[in-house]
Amino acid sequence: MPTQKRVGRIEGVLLPLLLVVLMIVAAVTVAFARHFGWWLRPLASEHGAAIDRLFVITLVITGLVFILVQSLLALFVFRYRGENGRRAIFYPDNPRLEITWTVIPAVILTALIVSGGRLWSRIQLTPPPPDAxxxxxxxxxxxxxxxxxxxxxxxxxxxxxxxxxxxxxxxxxxxxxxxxxxxxxxxxxxxxxxxxxxxxxxxxxxxxxxxxxxxxxxxxxxxxxxxxxxxxxxxxxxxxxxxxxxxxxxxxxxxxxxxxxxxxxxxxxxxxxxxxxxxxxxx
Ligand SMILES: [Cu+2]
Incomplete structure (x- = not known):
């Protein structure tokens, strides 16, 4: 039993640390992408500006969600790590919380998919001018x-x-x-x-x-x-x-x-x- 508790305590610190490292790696990768040549190539077409804009919007939204979710995960793992005398509580459901975390992503993803679909059809389905x-x-x-x-x-x-x-x-x-x-x-x-x-x-x-x-x-x-x-x-x-x-x-x-x-x-x-x-x- 004591060994199990010690393992719980170590995991409660190591896992949050790993998540923090992961977030730092992700942030540095994005921040220095241009510097290392990992970013999009310099734009050379008319329609490309709209693609780049949508790409950046998607990256910002998913990036913020990534940071938020990983931070909460790290916080909860650390805050409620295994300790003497600590017992898990029974927590069946929370409809308000569940509706919130379902509706918000659904609205954001729908907006992204609709704008992506509209842009795609503008680029792909519009016929070229006759003098192209x-x-x-x-x-x-x-x-x-x-x-x-x-x-x-x-x-x-x-x-x-x-x-x-x-x-x-x-x-x-x-x-x-x-x-x-x-x-x-x-x-x-x-x-x-x-x-x-x-x-x-x-x-x-x-x-x-x-x-x-x-x-x-x-x-x-x-x-x-x-x-x-x-x-x-x-x-x-x-x-x-x-x-x-x-x-x-x-x-x-x-x-x-x-x-x-x-x-x-x-x-x-x-x-x-x-x-x-x-x-x-x-x-
Ligand atoms: Cu080929």
Whole structure:
């Protein structure tokens, strides 16, 4: 019996201490996140500001709840630790307390879910403006292929049965819309897009599910075999960015990266004009 009581006393001090350490680690991690490069990448798209705002609001609310709950837990464990002559009291229920701790989180979580859902649908379900700069990105273990619609602004038809060494995307050269398409086989070429203009990316995959991820744009969209997914955004900063695959797609997943360059629209057009078209490359 004395041993059991001593253990109770030690636990009553060690567990609260552990919780305090945990809270300090969490607070330091958040406070110095920017310094250590653990924070969100610097924002480079229009819609991203709303995502960041919601992220910070969620972090603040959950952070405060975390501190409150862990502090109370530490306090209660310490305050009511095992001691000579102490007996547990029987405490069947407290409806007022239970309703309070059910209703408050329910209201907060509902507000977060509704605002998240509204933001998500604004980003995902709103169609891109008709004059958006369009480009197709294809995932393929473990590289990205790119196709531009060319001067006519229309992507030519594709058919997987037409895929050959010199036609890696299976572009149908009989379709007039395909003649001026510009494509880069997987792992070749860079994705050039204009700054300050809506850009719509159509995603496709040749094998498994990949995910087109550019952290600075707050853009992440799966590329699913057999379907075309879409994401559109307005880049706000010029520069070179990394496209990462955000879906574990096989052994070489970690090497699946691409280069994305945001520059003035005139420069993108000029660069595109220098590229070979389907008519040049596929006889
Ligand atoms: Cu991938």
């Amino acid at each position: 700069f369009a480009v197709e990105v294809w995932g393929q273990q473990f590289k990205w292929a790119i196709r531009y619609p060319g001067k006519d602004g229309k992507f030519g038809r594709t058919d997987m049965r037409l895929i050959r060494g010199d036609n890696p995307l299976g572009i149908d050269t009989k379709d007039p819309a395909s003649k001026d398409d510009i494509f880069f086989p997987a792992g070749e070429g860079e994705l050039h897009i204009p700054v300050g203009k809506p850009v719509v990316i159509y995603l496709r995959s040749k094998d498994v599910i990949h995910s087109f991820y550019v952290p600075q744009f707050r853009v992440k969209q799966d590329a699913v075999p057999g379907m075309v997914t879409r994401i559109w955004f307005v880049p706000t900063k010029k520069g070179t960015f990394e496209i990462a695959c955000a879906e574990l797609c096989g052994q070489g997943h970690y090497t699946m990266r691409g280069v994305l360059i945001v520059e003035d629209e005139a420069k993108v057009r000029e660069w595109l004009a220098q590229q070979s078209t389907v008519a040049d490359l596929i006889p």
